[in-house]
Amino acid sequence: MTLGASDIVRLDGVEKRFGAVRALDSVDLTVQRGECLSLVGHNGAGKSTLMHILAGTVAADRGRVVIGGDEQKAYSPARAKHLGIRCVFQELSLCPNLTVAENTRVFHPVLTGLNWRRKAGALITSKLDEIFPGHGVGASDLIQDLPIARRQMVEVARAFTATDEPVRLVILDEPTSSLDSHTAGQLLAFMRRAVANGISCIFISHLLGEVLQNSDRIVVMRDGRTIAADRAEAFDRNRLVTTMGGTEAPTTEANAGDRLARGKTPLHVRARPRQQGGSTDLVAHEGEIIGLAGLAGHGQTDLLLAIFAAATSPRPDVAVNATVALVAGDRQADGIFPLWSIAENIGICSLRKLRQGVLISRRREDTLANFWRDRIKIRTPDIHNNILSLSGGNQQKALFARALGSEARIVLMDDPMRGVDVGTKLEVYDLIREEARGGRTFIWYTTETDELKKCDHVYVFRNGAIVADLARGELTEEKVIQSSFIGTDPR
Amino acid sequence: MMAARRWLFASPWMWSYLGAALVWIAAIIFTRGYGAGGMLIAALSLAVFTVVVGIGQMFVITLGPGNVDLSLPANIGLSSAVAMTVMAGDDRLVAIGLAAALGCGLAIGIVNYLLIRALSIPPIIATLSASFIIQSIDISYGRGLQIKPPPGFADFTNIQILGIPLLAILTAVFTVAAGIALQRTVYGRSVLAIGQNIRAARLAGIRVGWVRFATYALSGMLGGLDGALLAGYFRGANVDIGNEYLLASVAVVVIGGTSVAGGKANVAGLWGAALFLVLLLTMLNTFGVSAGVRLLVTGFVIVAVISAAGGEKKRD
Numbered sequence: 001m002t003l004g005a006s007d008i009v010r011l012d013g014v015e016k017r018f019g020a021v022r023a024l025d026s027v028d029l030t031v032q033r034g035e036c037l038s039l040v041g042h043n044g045a046g047k048s049t050l051m052h053i054l055a056g057t058v059a060a061d062r063g064r065v066v067i068g069g070d071e072q073k074a075y076s077p078a079r080a081k082h083l084g085i086r087c088v089f090q091e092l093s094l095c096p097n098l099t100v101a102e103n104t105r106v107f108h109p110v111l112t113g114l115n116w117r118r119k120a121g122a123l124i125t126s127k128l129d130e131i132f133p134g135h136g137v138g139a140s141d142l143i144q145d146l147p148i149a150r151r152q153m154v155e156v157a158r159a160f161t162a163t164d165e166p167v168r169l170v171i172l173d174e175p176t177s178s179l180d181s182h183t184a185g186q187l188l189a190f191m192r193r194a195v196a197n198g199i200s201c202i203f204i205s206h207l208l209g210e211v212l213q214n215s216d217r218i219v220v221m222r223d224g225r226t227i228a229a230d231r232a233e234a235f236d237r238n239r240l241v242t243t244m245g246g247t248e249a250p251t252t253e254a255n256a257g258d259r260l261a262r263g264k265t266p267l268h269v270r271a272r273p274r275q276q277g278g279s280t281d282l283v284a285h286e287g288e289i290i291g292l293a294g295l296a297g298h299g300q301t302d303l304l305l306a307i308f309a310a311a312t313s314p315r316p317d318v319a320v321n322a323t324v325a326l327v328a329g330d331r332q333a334d335g336i337f338p339l340w341s342i343a344e345n346i347g348i349c350s351l352r353k354l355r356q357g358v359l360i361s362r363r364r365e366d367t368l369a370n371f372w373r374d375r376i377k378i379r380t381p382d383i384h385n386n387i388l389s390l391s392g393g394n395q396q397k398a399l400f401a402r403a404l405g406s407e408a409r410i411v412l413m414d415d416p417m418r419g420v421d422v423g424t425k426l427e428v429y430d431l432i433r434e435e436a437r438g439g440r441t442f443i444w445y446t447t448e449t450d451e452l453k454k455c456d457h458v459y460v461f462r463n464g465a466i467v468a469d470l471a472r473g474e475l476t477e478e479k480v481i482q483s484s485f486i487g488t489d490p491r
Numbered sequence: 492m493m494a495a496r497r498w499l500f501a502s503p504w505m506w507s508y509l510g511a512a513l514v515w516i517a518a519i520i521f522t523r524g525y526g527a528g529g530m531l532i533a534a535l536s537l538a539v540f541t542v543v544v545g546i547g548q549m550f551v552i553t554l555g556p557g558n559v560d561l562s563l564p565a566n567i568g569l570s571s572a573v574a575m576t577v578m579a580g581d582d583r584l585v586a587i588g589l590a591a592a593l594g595c596g597l598a599i600g601i602v603n604y605l606l607i608r609a610l611s612i613p614p615i616i617a618t619l620s621a622s623f624i625i626q627s628i629d630i631s632y633g634r635g636l637q638i639k640p641p642p643g644f645a646d647f648t649n650i651q652i653l654g655i656p657l658l659a660i661l662t663a664v665f666t667v668a669a670g671i672a673l674q675r676t677v678y679g680r681s682v683l684a685i686g687q688n689i690r691a692a693r694l695a696g697i698r699v700g701w702v703r704f705a706t707y708a709l710s711g712m713l714g715g716l717d718g719a720l721l722a723g724y725f726r727g728a729n730v731d732i733g734n735e736y737l738l739a740s741v742a743v744v745v746i747g748g749t750s751v752a753g754g755k756a757n758v759a760g761l762w763g764a765a766l767f768l769v770l771l772l773t774m775l776n777t778f779g780v781s782a783g784v785r786l787l788v789t790g791f792v793i794v795a796v797i798s799a800a801g802g803e804k805k806r807d
Contacts, residue, residue, distance in 0.1 A: 351680055
C-alpha cells in the first residue's frame with residue numbers, strides 16, 4: 001500500500017478485542033481527501049468500533065493509526081479533533097440539559113467573551129440553515145425538549161461547524177436513520193457539497209440505496225474484517241447484500257388476499273391526536289399493522305405515547321381495549337436500563353409472568369431471554385452480559401424482544417429500526433407479520449417508506465394531526481410526501 | 492493477591508467491612524485486647540438501628556437522583572413517643588404500640604410522597620420540611636416528657652441468644668429478605684429500573700407513581716419501627732432520639748456501596764457500613780477524645796471513605 005499524498009487517514013492492521021469478542025481483526029482502511037467512503041455491514045460487524053478507534057474514543061489493541069501522514073502515538077479524542085476529525089455517532093453526544101447554542105460552545109472553547117452564547121447560536125444556526133433549510137430548531141432550545149430527529153440535525157450541523165480547528169473528515173454513523181426521507185435527502189445533498197469542497201466523509205448506513213447513490217467508494221465489513229473495497233459504481237444492491245453475507249430478500253409485500261378485511265376483527269385502538277380538528281380518528285383492529293407516516297416530529301410519537309398512557313389511565317380522546325407494550329426508537333433515553341444484563345432488560349415487561357410464587361425465577365427469565373436471543377439473533381455469547389456490551393442494533397433487538405416477549409396484545413413501535421441492519425430488518429418484518437397473524441396489533445411509526453408498504457393501513461401526520469388516511473392499495477411514496485408537505489383534507 | 496485485590500475493587504461494599512475490622516483492631520490494640528468481644532456485641536446492638544433505617548433510605552436513594560428521605564430523624568422521634576404513649580408501660584399493649592409506631596411512620600411516608608407528587612416539591616425539600624412539621628407535632632404531643640417503655644419490651648430489645656443480640660439476628664434476617672425483595676420481586680426490580688432510567692421504566696409499563704409511593708411509605712414505616720425499638724433499647728422516648736440518623740442513614744447507604752445516582756443498591760454493605768460507623772465512635776471513645784474532636788473525625792472519615800469506596804465514576 002503506497003501512501004498517496006491525498007490520504008488523510010490510514011489505518012493499518014487495527015485489532016480490538018472486548019473480552020472474548022474479537023470486534024476487529026486486522027483492519028486496513030484509507031480515506032482520501034474529498035472522498036465519501038461508505039462503510040456497510042451487519043450489526044456487530046465492527047463498523048462502530050472502527051470509527052471509535054478513528055475518533056480516538058477507543059484505543060486499538062494493535063495496529064497503526066496514521067493521520068495526514070503522521071503516525072499517531074498518543075491518540076485521543078482531543079487529538080482527533082485537533083487534526084480535523086469530527087464524529088456524528090449513533091449515541092448522540094449532546095448534553096440534554098443544555099441549549100443548542102451551549103452545546104455548540106462546549107465543542108468550540110474559542111467562543112469566549114460576554115456574548116459567547118450569541119456567537120455560538122449564530123454559528124450553529126447558520127450551519128443548520130445551510131444543511132437543513134426550514135429546520136425549525138432555535139439556538140436557545142434545550143436539547144432534551146427536541147425530538148430525536150432534531151437532535152440528530154443539531155449533532156450533524158455541529159460536526160460541520162469550524163472555528164479555530166479545520167474540518168477535514170466527518171464520520172457520519174447512521175445519521176439518516178432518525179431522519180425522515182426529506183431531511184435525510186437534505187443531509188445527503190449537503191454531504192456531497194462538502195465532499196466537492198474537499199472535506200472527506202465516512203458514511204455508515206443500513207439503507208443501501210443511500211449508500212450506492214452517495215458514495216465514491218464502498219467498504220464492506222463482516223465479522224470484524226473488511227472483506228471488500230471498491231469504487232461505488234462497481235457495486236449494486238445484490239452484490240452488496242451477498243458480500244455482507246445476507247440473503248437478498250424476495251420482495252414479499254404481503255398480497256391483499258393474504259390479509260384481513262378491515263374491520264372484521266375486534267377494535268383494539270381508537271385515538272384522536274390532540275390537534276385534530278374534524279372527525280378523523282386513528283383506528284386499529286386486532287391483527288392489523290397500522291403505519292404512522294409524515295415528517296419526523298409531527299405528532300406521531302406523541303400519539304403513540306398517548307395510546308400507551310391510555311392503556312393504564314383512560315382518557316377521553318383515546319380508547320384502548322387491550323394490553324400495550326412499546327418499542328422505543330430513542331433507545332438510550334427511552335429504552336435501555338444501562339446497569340442491567342441483556343436478560344434483565346428483556347424480562348422487565350414480563351416480570352409478572354416470570355414469577356414462581358412471589359419471586360422472579362432466574363431460570364424463567366433466562367429461558368425467555370435465550371428464546372428471543374435465538375429467535376431474533378441477538379449477537380452475544382451470554383445473555384448475562386451487560387446490555388451495553390451489545391452493538392446499537394443488537395440493543396434495539398433486545399428492545400424488540402422485550403415487547404414481543406411480553407403478553408401485550410398491542411405493540412407500539414416508535415421508529416424502532418434505527419441502527420438495525422438490512423438482514424435483521426427483514427427478519428423483524430417477518431416476525432411482525434407472523435405476530436400480527438396471531439392476533440397482535442402493531443402501530444408503527446416509521447420514517448422509511450419501504451416500511452410503510454408493510455402496513456395494512458397508513459395515517460399521514462402533519463403538525464400534530466392526521467392529514468391523510470391511506471389503505472394499503474392507495475399507498476404510494478408520492479402520496480405520503482405530498483400529504484406530509486401540503487396536507488390534503490382528510491376524506 | 493491480585494485476584495483478591497480485583498475482587499475487592501469489584502465489590503466496593505467490602506471496604507465497609509474492611510474499615511469496620513480495622514477500626515475494631517485499632518481500638519483493641521489500644522485497650523490491649525481488653526473488651527474486644529464486648530465491643531463487637533455492643534456495636535452489633537447499636538448497628539441494628541442504623542441498618543433498619545438504612546434499608547428504607549437505600550430503597551429511596553435507589554429510586555434515582557434527588558430521591559432521599561430526610562424526615563427519618565423526626566419520624567423516629569415522633570414514632571418513639573407514639574409507641575411509648577400507646578404502650579403506656581403495660582406489657583400487654585406492646586403489639587398495639589408497635590402497630591401504632593408503624594402506622595405513624597406509614598402516615599409520615601404518605602405525607603412525604605404527597606408533598607413530592609401533588610405539590611411537585613423535590614424530595615430533599617419535601618422530606619426536610621415535613622420533618623419540621625413532624626418535630627413540632629412531637630414537641631407538643633410529647634411535651635418533652637420522657638415516657639418509659641413497658642419492662643417486657645425493654646427487656647426484649649436487650650435479649651441475647653448465645654451472646655448475640657436477638658434484635659441483630661432478626662434484623663439480619665430482615666436484611667436478607669430486603670436483598671431478595673430488591674433483586675427478585677416485581678417491586679424491587681421496578682425500583683432498580685426507575686433508578687436507572689425513569690422514562691424507560693414508564694415506557695416498559697412500570698407503574699412509576701405507585702412504586703415511588705410504596706418506597707416512601709416503606710421508608711416511613713421502617714423509621715417508625717426504628718423509633719419504637721430505640722425507645723425500648725434506651726428505656727424511653729424523646730424528641731432527639733433520632734437525630735444522629737439523619738447523617739447515619741445516608742452514610743451507611745453510600746459507604747455500603749449503593750449508587751447515589753440510583754439504580755444500583757447493595758444490601759450487604761449496609762451492615763458493614765453501620766458496624767464501621769458504630770465502631771469508629773467506640774474507638775474514639777476508648778481513645779478518650781473530646782466530643783468536638785469525635786464529630787470532626789467522624790465527618791472526616793465519612794468523606795474519606797465515600798470518596799475512596801464510592802469513587803468508581805468510570806463505567807467502561
